[in-house]
Amino acid sequence: MMNKTNTVIEIHNVSFGYRPNNLILKNISFTITPRDYLVIIGPNGGGKTTLLRVIAGLLTPIRGKITYHPPSLEKKIGYVPQFSNFDQNVPLRVLDVIKMGNLKKYCFLSPSRGLSDKEPVELAKKLKLDSILDKPVSELSGGQMQRVLIARAIIGDPGILLFDEPTASIDSESRQIFQSVIHELNQHIPIVMVTHDASAIAQEVKHIACMNQELYIHDVGKVSEETLEKVYGCPVDLIAHGVPHRVLKSHNGRR
Numbered sequence: 001m002m003n004k005t006n007t008v009i010e011i012h013n014v015s016f017g018y019r020p021n022n023l024i025l026k027n028i029s030f031t032i033t034p035r036d037y038l039v040i041i042g043p044n045g046g047g048k049t050t051l052l053r054v055i056a057g058l059l060t061p062i063r064g065k066i067t068y069h070p071p072s073l074e075k076k077i078g079y080v081p082q083f084s085n086f087d088q089n090v091p092l093r094v095l096d097v098i099k100m101g102n103l104k105k106y107c108f109l110s111p112s113r114g115l116s117d118k119e120p121v122e123l124a125k126k127l128k129l130d131s132i133l134d135k136p137v138s139e140l141s142g143g144q145m146q147r148v149l150i151a152r153a154i155i156g157d158p159g160i161l162l163f164d165e166p167t168a169s170i171d172s173e174s175r176q177i178f179q180s181v182i183h184e185l186n187q188h189i190p191i192v193m194v195t196h197d198a199s200a201i202a203q204e205v206k207h208i209a210c211m212n213q214e215l216y217i218h219d220v221g222k223v224s225e226e227t228l229e230k231v232y233g234c235p236v237d238l239i240a241h242g243v244p245h246r247v248l249k250s251h252n253g254r255r
């Protein structure tokens with residue numbers, strides 16, 4: 001059920017710190033709309049991952065409020081962490097990891113359905129993982145592991161997907177598969193993606209947020225060179241991984 005403001009998540013004056021008197025997120029306010037595609041960029045340590053974790057409900061704001069529409073959305077958030085944070089030494093096969101994403105959805109409702117291989121196998125085909133379903137995850141490349149984590153998030157039928165640097169260290173085949181899967185998902189759910197990778201900023205991106213503790217958000221109909229210039233003119237000290245930083249420009253306020 002859609003609320004009257006056509007918003008799925010409202011982030012209102014949210015602040016967060018891991019330690020007292022050391023805020024990582026400062027008074028952040030923005031909204032996510034039903035088919036939004038929001039890319040978040042900013043310097044290392046600027047709080048992008050922290051913000052995703054706060055939105056995913058893994059961290060609690062010390063001030064401010066996050067409202068989910070409908071409230072049940074809070075339990076349907078798909079979060080794909082940076083794959084380097086996943087311990088690939090776990091003794092699991094690709095299929096096992098993908099099926100882990102189903103646990104939240106099915107374990108209390110219908111455990112037998114949670115055990116079915118049909119859905120994960122279909123999804124694996126889409127992500128070109130079907131030939132390696134029995135492979136231990138310890139033997140996967142970075143791009144394959146990233147696709148497995150994406151499959152694990154999608155299988156749970158999320159109402160929104162949050163990605164943390166999904167295209168970092170992946171090859172062009174994985175990147176293309178990722179872009180086409182995201183395109184398909186974005187037809188019915190919002191996507192929020194943290195990235196340092198300018199080439200991951202697809203045409204479909206609707207908003208770009210620049211953050212360094214504070215967050216500035218721009219509406220973009222189309223990501224043009226001009227837009228990218230505007231984006232990299234955000235109040236950040238440095239955009240890492242080879243993307244040039246620019247002289248600071250003013251922002252017309254936050255959305």
Ligand SMILES: Nc1ncnc2c1ncn2[C@@H]1O[C@H](COP(=O)(O)OP(=O)(O)OP(=O)(O)O)[C@@H](O)[C@H]1O
Pocket residue numbers: 018024042043044045046047048049050051
């Ligand atoms: N669990 C934690 N405990 C204490 N401090 C943390 C923790 N996680 C992150 N931080 C600190 O919070 C700040 C923001 O980190 P975060 O990972 O959110 O930034 P980021 O913008 O995602 O950075 P990057 O672009 O390098 O991934 C950093 O100074 C980091 O050291």
